[in-house]
Amino acid sequence: MLAAIMLPLIGAMLVLLAAARPNLREFFSIATAVVLCVDLVWLASHVFDGDMPSLVLAEPIPGFSLTLAVEPLGMLFALIAGFLWLVTTIYAIGYMRGHNEQNQTRFYTFFAIAIAAAMGVAFAGDLLMLFVCYELLTFSTYPLVTHVGTPKARAGGRIYLGVLVGTSMSMLLLAIILTALEAGTLSFVSGGIFSDASTTMMLGMLLALFVFGIGKAALMPFHFWLPAAMVAPTPVSALLHAVAVVKAGVFSIMKISIYIFGIERMATLPAAEMLGYVAGFTIVVASLIAFSKDNLKARLAYSTISQLSYVVLGSLLAVQAGVIGGTMHIVMHAFGKITLFFCAGAILIATNKSKVSELDGLGKDMPWTMTAFFIASLSIAGLPPAGGVWSKWLLAQATVETGQWVLLSVLLVSTLLNIGYLLEIPVRGFFKRSIDDHRYNEAPATCLLAIGVAVLMTVLLFFIPDPLYRVASMLVR
Amino acid sequence: MIDEQLSVLAVVAPLLAAPLCVLMPRARWSWLLALVASVACFAISVRLFVLVQSDGMIVTPLGGWAAPWGIEYRVDPVNSLVMLIVSGISSVCLLSARLSINKEIDSSRQPLFYTAWLLCLSGLIGMTVTGDAFNLFVFLEISSLSSYVLIAMGRDRRALTASFQYLVMGTIGATFIIIGVGFLYLATGSLNMADIAVRLPDTIATRTMESALAFLTVGMGLKIAMFPLHLWLPNAYAYAPSVVSAFIAATATKVALYALIRFLFTIFGYQFSFVEMPLSAILAVLAVAAVLVASTVAIFERDIKRMLAYSSVAQIGYMLLGIAIASQAGVTASIAHIFNHALMKGALFLALACVVYQIGSVMRDDLTGLSRRMPWTFGAFTIASLSLIGMPLTAGFTSKWLLVQAALAAGWWMIALLVLIGSLLAVVYIWRVIEIMIRPPAENAPRQEAPLSLLAPAWILALANIYFGIFTGINIGSAKAAAIWLLGGVS
Structure with a gap:
């Protein structure tokens, strides 16, 4: 599980080291992706049998820790992101070379870091960890969005970062801190974490803050970062803006509905x-x-x-x-x-x-x-x-x-x-x-x-x- | 035995080393002496911090004169943390001072520079450890006078006016503080803080005490650069020598803020400061105004040092807000942010010291392509910037979280929202700089990375931002302990 996050990071480092030799660099990218897929499949075989490992990493805020925990939804998201990373890397090699793009090392490096962040989102065991990886994903994809470096790309990057950071810092973070105060915990628990004492009014407001605060889900009116991010090279649009980034958004909403609010509570x-x-x-x-x-x-x-x-x-x-x-x-x-x-x-x-x-x-x-x-x-x-x-x-x-x-x-x-x-x-x-x-x-x-x-x-x-x-x-x- | 005298040693070591610096035949030796004194001071602070964590408060009467007649030094959970950060930042800044100062100040004046530095350090440490209200004023003056000198040594001639401006404002502040201390003495007949606190309940809520509180708050407010008393700060930070900006920004205002906390909570007490007097409302409004106004000004600032200076005014707003909430959670947030902000501003200004050393300018437009020209400097700057924005896994995030949590727990909804909006403004001003730095450089721009002795200190602080964002036992854990110590029964 931790390996799934570390692997792409190691891959990113290898890519950096092999910067001078494109073939070796691309080999490292693909090799990392293959190893990641194997790791994920191995993990999935345990998870789908009902085994749910978890791991506490650190406790940056007293009382609220950074935890990794696997459950079926996260496993599914990780599997798709990991598998499609492999596919996209193969595609990217043809595309980036065919298109004669500059700075390919930077491209593959941040690509791998972004995948590590996506894995973190998938395996987050609590809202704090989810938020950490969510933000990491935003910042690590910024260099990818602005890859070509033209004024248009910079303008797109500005909107991308502005909307995603803006919504997450003003609403998502507020929602998470409110949840911490209201429920006393941030862990994902099947059936939700709110007691009956929480009012419908409060929960309704929290839900709205979550749904709009997760700007990656691109719910209107916070959708316009997505077209702006299309200045990115196509492999980025393909993996990040069709799979990893946007799916991290809707995945988070789904996860919060199931494990923070609980389906029964949501229905009311x-x-x-x-x-x-x-x-x-x-x-x-x-x-x-x-x-x-x-x-x-x-x-x-x-x-x-x-x-x-x-x-x-x-x-x-x-x-x-x-x-x-x-x-x-x-x-x-x-x-x-x-x-x-x-x-x-x-x-x-x-x-x-x-x-x-x-x-x-x-x-x-x-x-x-x-x-x-x-x-x-x-x-x-x-x-x-x-x-x-x-x-x-x-x-x-x-x-x-x-x-x-x-x-x-x-x-x-x-x-x-x-x-x-x-x-x-x-x-x-x-x-x-x-x-x-x-x-x-x-x-x-x-x-x-x-x-x-x-x-x-x-x-x-x-x-x-x-x-x-x-x-x-x-x-x- | 030696453990009891440590708090005195921490003040005396830099104080004694200061005149020796002038006597050194070579500038390099005075640098070395200053560094040794500062590191010694840091080592003492670490030892004191550990001792206080395990055994509680350490009281040292000076010269064997028992309080309340003699002066006593008291090291407790609150000021041991402040000492740690002040001496730590001073040591790290001095590491990069040699090269940076060689370039910015001519060698004949360098021994004087290190003398002033050590005096300033000694004054700041003195302010933190002393348990005597008048002694605090004395040390405040020592640190202030030496910091005027330090700022005036900037390359730019405007440093002189900046320093003069600071001198005028600082002196007004100091006068207010001495008037406040005078009132306290008048009402209680004592200058020992703990003693005043014991005697006060009889005389509290008189006009004298109310004026004392007002004078002290405004006087400290000037030193803290509390909005709208911050006008001296931007120029002082902008035109001071690079390492001085880093040192002063990370320590001076923090120590003044600590002194304010000390006066409000230890001497006057929670009941008088926040229940009988409307300090909460006043500080909260000023704090939020600081966050919003200063952040907005920072967005339009082209000189990056000035931009960071305005950002400091805004960040001081966050610290004041924690005090204004006046709950355990609020004060925890405030103290944690004193610590965390020192780390981020220190790292940012030290990264700028590298830029000044290599490029000679900190105007935004001159930094095009910095990510290629000076990648390591850029890396340190970016990490510290992310911490300033409050990106998760950095120290800045934890203090923001604590502050918002404290505001929400107190039911201050609007304030919590404004804090978050303030951090979005920080994203805007920081990102404007980063975006220019990552533009492709001009064709002929060479790669010109700064030397290791400038880079290493910046990176030490940048990595500290990450470390203290994940493993928060030292900063948040002891901030919490300090808040419990300060507030006692009040939750």
């Missing part, structure tokens, strides 16, 4: 319902904005904002199906969205095109990339044969169970919108004729390999969702 809070509408609003409005974006990465960014709110909604509905659906959606969306970003990056390096309107007829030149894009789009929209179907199904079921008809229709409308703005791209690629006669090559082999692995997982999860479902339902037993 009127604030949860109100915040559920905010999530519903975000889902629809972000999708509508995505329609208007011609830049491919910007469109994917808004799509991410919309999809994140699915998970938030799942936890706020506070029923079994919602929690399971939300948890599964973290996984499903991770594979789907990372594929889409990989494809966007592949198109960029192969053709130097970044606008949707320029992609006409590209399907003939880049058939693999476009097919992968098509399948991943289906997953995001929640259509077979892709994994996204199941999580959406469960979320819809949760809205029915709680009688939230408005939110059910939000989910349905959103599906239609997703089809509209995502499938437009493969449709253009395959059915429209290209404007010029220029022919392009497929993306570099390492990029295609990464895309293939990710899209394969998406399809696999459609046919075999059962293990995932069983792990997710461990959370509500």
Whole structure:
């Protein structure tokens, strides 16, 4: 468990040492990722059998310690982040070299540190540890977001840091300290930590502070850092802004709902319902904005904002199906969205095109990339044969169970919108004729390999969702 | 035997070494002597700290004259911690002083510089250990006069006006303090702090005592740079020699703040200071104003030393806020922040000393590309900055947490929120600097890392920020013990 956090850090150091020799440096990156995956799988085999190790690291505030503890939700998040780190590293090698990026050593170093922080978020045993790693994740990804160093990148980085640090320091920290005073503990305990003495008013306010304070979940109106962060190189957008960073956000919200408030207690809070509408609003409005974006990465960014709110909604509905659906959606969306970003990056390096309107007829030149894009789009929209179907199904079921008809229709409308703005791209690629006669090559082999692995997982999860479902339902037993 | 005299030794060692510094034939020797005296003082402080932790208060009557007639030194959980930080910071700063001072002050005046430094150190330590109100004033003057000299030795001619400004304000403050002490003597007939505290209950709540409290608070407020009495501070920090900025910023205002705590809680007592007199409200408003106003000014400051100076005014606001809350949690936060802030400001100013040494300027725009030109300096600066912002795993985070927790526990919602907003302002002013530092440097800019003897002290303090952010037994643990000691029965 501690190894999972230390491994990427060691990797970061090795990368720094091998700065002068790119091949060795990349070997270290991949080797660390492989070892991390093995470690995580080994750990998972214990955790899913019901073994939950924990470890106290230090006690910086009297009475509140930094603890590591594994539970199924965190294990799942760690597994995805770790596995996709490996995939992304393979992709990044092709992309960074193909794109002739500067400062690649710095890139791989901070990438590894960011993963260490994400592992810390996953295995945090209390709110203090969660906050520590959450902030580390923000700061360690800042150099990645501003990687290219242009004024535009700096402006994006400023918004990125401003929103994430701003929300977490003013609201999340306040919520955590209030929780410490109200409950006397910060540990994650199944069923929640608040006694009956805590008023509905107080808990409602805390919930709002948590949900908005976790800016990484990109709930409106604190969503605009995500499009701003798209100035980053594509592998960063892919892993961090489709998986590690944003998922750390929704994961934290899910974890807080289950282990701080407790699902039963959540269900009694009127604030949860109100915040559920905010999530519903975000889902629809972000999708509508995505329609208007011609830049491919910007469109994917808004799509991410919309999809994140699915998970938030799942936890706020506070029923079994919602929690399971939300948890599964973290996984499903991770594979789907990372594929889409990989494809966007592949198109960029192969053709130097970044606008949707320029992609006409590209399907003939880049058939693999476009097919992968098509399948991943289906997953995001929640259509077979892709994994996204199941999580959406469960979320819809949760809205029915709680009688939230408005939110059910939000989910349905959103599906239609997703089809509209995502499938437009493969449709253009395959059915429209290209404007010029220029022919392009497929993306570099390492990029295609990464895309293939990710899209394969998406399809696999459609046919075999059962293990995932069983792990997710461990959370509500 | 020797253990009982340690508190006296801590004051006398630098005091005796000071005149010897002038007599040294070479500047380098006086530096070495100053360093040895300061390290000795630090070693004594460590020993005293350990002793107090295990056995409780140590009382030493000077010259064998029993209190309340003679002066006595008292080392207790509160001031042993302050001593530790003052002597520690002085030693670390002196480590980097040799090179830095060689460049900033010509060698004929260097022995004088080290003399003034040791006098200042001795004055600050004296202020902390003494148990006598008038003796405290004497040491305050020793440290103040020598710090005027230290500041006036800055390269820039504006250092002279800055020093003069500080002298005028400082003297007014000192006068107020002596008037306050005079009133105390008038009312109780004693100058021994513990003795005054015992005698006061009979005479308290008279006009005399109320004036004494007012004079002492305002007088100390000037020395602390309590908003809006802070006007001397930015120039003094900005134009002083680099290591002096580090030393003064990390210690002088802290010791004055300690003296205020001593007066409010030990002499006047919680009941009079905070229940009968409206000090809580006054200090809280001034503290929050300090945080918001000074942080905002810092955002627009182009000279980084000035920016850090305004940041100090804001941080002093946090410490005052802890006192204003006047609960055990509040005072704990305040004392912990005295310790933590010394670490972060010390590290920041020492990192700037490296910058001054190599680049010669601390204007924001001259630091473009510092992350490539001086990566290690940049590293130390960044770590200390993160601590200043209150990033988790640094010392700054723990003090922020304690302060917000204390404010919320006291039901001061708005204040807690304003503290957090204040720390966001800190993010803004710090990040403006960091962002310029990480820009790609100009084409011809060479890599020009500072020498090790300048880097090492900055890194010692930077790493201390991380250490004390994770293992908080020393800073928070003893701050808590100190708060319990000060407040006694009041929770």
